[in-house]
Amino acid sequence: MASVAFEHVTKRFGDVVAVEDLDLHVDDREFLVLLGPSGCGKSTALRMIAGLEEPTEGAIRIGEHRVDGVDPKDRDLAMVFQSYALYPHKSVRQNIEFPLRSRKVPPAERTQLVQDAAGQLGLSTLLDRKPRELSGGQRQRVALARAIVRRPAVFLMDEPLSNLDANMRTATRAELVELHQRLGTTFVYVTHDQVEAMTMATRVAVMSEGSLQQLGVPQEVYDRPANVFVAQFIGSPPMNVVPGPVAAPLGVGRDDVVVGIRPEHLMIGTAGISAIVRVVESLGHERHVLCEADGHRLIVRCPAHGDAPVEGDAVHLSARPEHLHLFDASSGQRVA
Amino acid sequence: MATRTIGRYALLTFCAVVVFLPIYVAVVIAIQPAARVVDFPGVLLPKSLTLEPFRNAMRSGNLGRYLVNSGVVTAFIVGGQVITSILAAYAFAFVQFPFKRVVFTLFLATLMVPAEATIVANYETIQHFGWLDSYQALVMPFLATAFGTFLIRQAFLGVPQDLRDASALDGYGHWGFLRGVAVPLARPAIAAFTVFSFLLAWNQYLWPLLVTNDDAHRTVQIGLKSLAGANVANLNLPAAGAVIAGLPIFFLLLFFQRHLVRGLTSGAVKG
Numbered sequence: 001m002a003s004v005a006f007e008h009v010t011k012r013f014g015d016v017v018a019v020e021d022l023d024l025h026v027d028d029r030e031f032l033v034l035l036g037p038s039g040c041g042k043s044t045a046l047r048m049i050a051g052l053e054e055p056t057e058g059a060i061r062i063g064e065h066r067v068d069g070v071d072p073k074d075r076d077l078a079m080v081f082q083s084y085a086l087y088p089h090k091s092v093r094q095n096i097e098f099p100l101r102s103r104k105v106p107p108a109e110r111t112q113l114v115q116d117a118a119g120q121l122g123l124s125t126l127l128d129r130k131p132r133e134l135s136g137g138q139r140q141r142v143a144l145a146r147a148i149v150r151r152p153a154v155f156l157m158d159e160p161l162s163n164l165d166a167n168m169r170t171a172t173r174a175e176l177v178e179l180h181q182r183l184g185t186t187f188v189y190v191t192h193d194q195v196e197a198m199t200m201a202t203r204v205a206v207m208s209e210g211s212l213q214q215l216g217v218p219q220e221v222y223d224r225p226a227n228v229f230v231a232q233f234i235g236s237p238p239m240n241v242v243p244g245p246v247a248a249p250l251g252v253g254r255d256d257v258v259v260g261i262r263p264e265h266l267m268i269g270t271a272g273i274s275a276i277v278r279v280v281e282s283l284g285h286e287r288h289v290l291c292e293a294d295g296h297r298l299i300v301r302c303p304a305h306g307d308a309p310v311e312g313d314a315v316h317l318s319a320r321p322e323h324l325h326l327f328d329a330s331s332g333q334r335v336a
Numbered sequence: 337m338a339t340r341t342i343g344r345y346a347l348l349t350f351c352a353v354v355v356f357l358p359i360y361v362a363v364v365i366a367i368q369p370a371a372r373v374v375d376f377p378g379v380l381l382p383k384s385l386t387l388e389p390f391r392n393a394m395r396s397g398n399l400g401r402y403l404v405n406s407g408v409v410t411a412f413i414v415g416g417q418v419i420t421s422i423l424a425a426y427a428f429a430f431v432q433f434p435f436k437r438v439v440f441t442l443f444l445a446t447l448m449v450p451a452e453a454t455i456v457a458n459y460e461t462i463q464h465f466g467w468l469d470s471y472q473a474l475v476m477p478f479l480a481t482a483f484g485t486f487l488i489r490q491a492f493l494g495v496p497q498d499l500r501d502a503s504a505l506d507g508y509g510h511w512g513f514l515r516g517v518a519v520p521l522a523r524p525a526i527a528a529f530t531v532f533s534f535l536l537a538w539n540q541y542l543w544p545l546l547v548t549n550d551d552a553h554r555t556v557q558i559g560l561k562s563l564a565g566a567n568v569a570n571l572n573l574p575a576a577g578a579v580i581a582g583l584p585i586f587f588l589l590l591f592f593q594r595h596l597v598r599g600l601t602s603g604a605v606k607g
């Protein structure tokens with residue numbers, strides 16, 4: 001059991017700043033998701049916890065201890081890699097017991113632990129296969145089994161679901177949440193998929209270009225994004241963002257702001273921003289109406305059934321005042 | 337059948353004949369009485385079979401002793417080359433140190449220097465150590481090789497960074513990763529290099545001739561040469577000797593074939 005803390009951590013690779021002044025405390029037993037677009041420094045942050053990279057500045061703590069210069073193997077953590085990083089020449093059993101061998105766990109106990117871990121992940125019948133004889137989902141489970149087998153204090157996961165198909169991903173999400181509850185250990189989970197973040201995290205840390213943008217429970221991040229980046233990164237389809245003057249018909253009386261409105265909060269009616277319907281997309285369970293107002297694109301989320309406008313219609317879009325997010329026009333930070 | 341396939345088989349057949357003809361000639365000469373050997377090309381279709389030449393070659397040529405010498409020398413050279421190549425390759429592939437590139441380039445540059453160019457200097461060194469007529473003289477100059485280092489380094493570079501990281505988290509340092517992951521994954525390259533190294537060591541001629549004079553250290557290739565010189569009339573004796581000297585290589589290839597073929601095909605399909 002352990003907490004993990006970044007204390008003003010910066011990591012540079014030559015001129016590239018991968019992580020900038022990251023200050024983040026992950027509580028014991030938390031399921032923290034590091035969320036951000038490709039290249040924003042998520043993996044680098046995770047690798048610094050693991051000890052695979054050393055911070056250029058700042059410090060990392062695991063539990064009470066600063067871990068500068070501590071070998072990965074002495075940090076009491078396990079990592080699941082995006083590639084799974086299974087040893088291709090070893091059987092499933094040997095893969096799972098590899099971390100136990102280095103720690104000189106006696107053979108009888110080792111066998112027991114491997115069986116436990118394999119059992120928990122439904123791998124008991126696959127122990128003698130080689131990784132190449134497994135499906136993607138099974139490989140992913142072996143990677144998980146290898147991580148849980150020695151009961152580390154912290155689990156690190158770098159996009160472990162990104163190689164799975166959509167159904168497997170949904171199923172595995174739920175299993176990971178369950179695993180987290182059962183093990184009662186700290187998870188730090190990296191992903192660029194906001195759905196994974198929303199569904200699994202106890203708290204989300206949204207990153208962009210190396211810096212932390214917002215930290216909070218998923219619903220709070222969704223409901224009150226701290227800036228335009230977070231507003232547009234979380235949510236699908238993304239939040240509509242228009243300059244203040246365009247939103248004037250909704251009662252926004254300021255020109256120095258940009259206004260964010262979630263697609264589900266826009267209503268098509270007789271008053272509000274006047275717009276032209278460009279495209280109507282049907283997703284089966286709902287429809288997305290793409291409109292254009294003053295050169296700005298606005299997406300409205302509508303029910304799948306019932307009346308909906310068609311391409312070329314002139315419409316008015318409105319939203320309740322409490323559903324408007326105001327961000328400073330120059331800094332992008334939330335003002336209301 | 338497409339003409340291309342026919343052409344391909346014709347080429348392969350031709351190559352096979354070119355490779356196997358000398359071996360065939362050596363074997364059929366070795367299993368016939370000396371009197372038959374002068375009857376060329378009739379000798380190529382053996383009418384009788386005798387193992388006498390093998391017995392004579394072993395006895396009169398002292399081949400037994402030479403074979404042992406060659407075996408010892410080859411074992412040390414191959415073992416030494418494989419070990420030093422793996423270690424050097426590991427350093428060049430996985431360890432960061434200053435001037436790595438320059439050092440590696442210098443290392444590779446030694447491949448450009450022909451063995452003949454260093455032979456005098458090596459001879460003087462060996463002589464200086466007083467090692468003439470000894471196993472050290474036959475083994476020491478060949479314990480490291482840029483070729484093996486290069487070959488195995490390439491294989492190591494193919495080991496994904498993630499596996500290196502995973503083994504670090506699983507609790508292994510350089511040794512554990514080398515033994516548990518890197519070497520097993522580079523096995524095809526190591527097997528190929530082992531065969532190559534064995535062939536070179538076993539077939540050495542010039543260097544052993546220079547540094548050894550006594551039977552106690554002479555190797556089998558030199559033994560063959562003197563066997564041939566002493567039996568101009570009985571050509572079947574040197575032929576039998578050559579067949580005997582070739583047997584270890586034959587068995588080596590037989591044993592490593594599996595690894596070699598797997599080495600060429602594994603990794604061809606991602607997965």
Ligand SMILES: Nc1ncnc2c1ncn2[C@@H]1O[C@H](COP(=O)(O)OP(=O)(O)OP(=O)(O)O)[C@@H](O)[C@H]1O
Pocket residue numbers: 013016017018036037038039040041042043044045192
């Ligand atoms: N070893 C390295 N050397 C140089 N630059 C690096 C190195 N590792 C990462 N970077 C750079 O640091 C930045 C952050 O990389 P990182 O891998 O942490 O991104 P990421 O958020 O994990 O992206 P992805 O979602 O694509 O995996 C990138 O610009 C990357 O090019």
Ligand SMILES: [Mg+2]
Pocket residue numbers: 042043044158
């Ligand atoms: Mg990454």
